[in-house]
Amino acid sequence: MDSSARPRSPGRTRGPASAPAPAHAHPPAPAPTSASVHEAPEAPLVRVPGLDYGLLDDLLGYALRRAQNALYLDFHRATAGADVSPQRFAALVLVGRNPGMRQGVLAEAMGLHRSGALRLTDWLTGRGWVERRDDPTDARRWGLHITSPGRRMLATLERQVQAHDQALLAALAKGGAPLKQALERLAEVADLSRQARLPTSGRSGTRPTRPTRPSSRPPRPPRTT
Structure with a gap:
């Protein structure tokens, strides 16, 4: 029992219970916090002189991790003041382009x-950039819509992120476009490898089979003639 709860007096009667919220009611949005969805890296993954990195130097994944860390930090520099991570930006783009999703x-x-x-939706609605609206065709459902402040913020962010991306491509010169294609191909290969290692019940398009329960009924006695 919660020690902060007050004991109920014997003579006090309980009032009528409040009506339950409808099934389509929008969940309340908590106050936005900078770490509510994703925490940004604190520093770049620089190479430390004299440190033996062992197998890490040979791993493709570790090279990608270093690149991702650097890109994340540069993204925050390009969008300074907005407290927006790449994940939050992507979500705002998707909601803005697909109203009612x-x-x-x-x-x-x-x-x-x-x-x-x-949590991601709560963060966006807490900022006032996205709102939940009832579906006009189905009262039990609701969709996500970008607000006017959200659309203005998205326009600003898109300009900043595009400039950030173009600067990276320019630094890579002719290697930018092939690198992007290679990364997209790598994502496909890695996903195919992941699916190949999944059990049959965990792959998309298949339904897991239910385990059979042992019968709790006692066996029937043999018939006597």
Whole structure:
């Protein structure tokens, strides 16, 4: 029992219970915090002189991790003051381009679980950039819509992010476009490798089979003639 709860006096009667919220009610949005969805790296992954990195130097994934870390920090420099991560920016772009999209669709597009998509949506609605609206065709559902402040912020962010991306491509010169294609191909290969290692019940398009339960009934006695 919670020690902060007050004991109920014997003579006090309980009032009528409040009506439950409808099934389509919008969940409340918590106050936005900088770490509610994703935390930015604190420093670049620079090479430390004299440190033996062992197998890490030979791994493609570690090279990508260093590049991702550097890109993340440069993204925050380009969008300074907005407190927007690449994940939040991508979500705002998707909602802006797809008015009324379901939160589940956003989760699928962002590679998030339902809880992660809920936190991301709560952060955007807490900023006033996105709002939940009832579906006019189905009162049990609601969709995500960008607001006027969100559209203005998105326009600013898109200019900043495009300039950031163009600067990176210019620094890579002719290697920029092939690198982007190679990364997209790498994502496909890695996903195919992941699916090949999944059990049959975990692959998309298949339904897991239910385990059979042992019967709790006692066996029938043999018939006597």
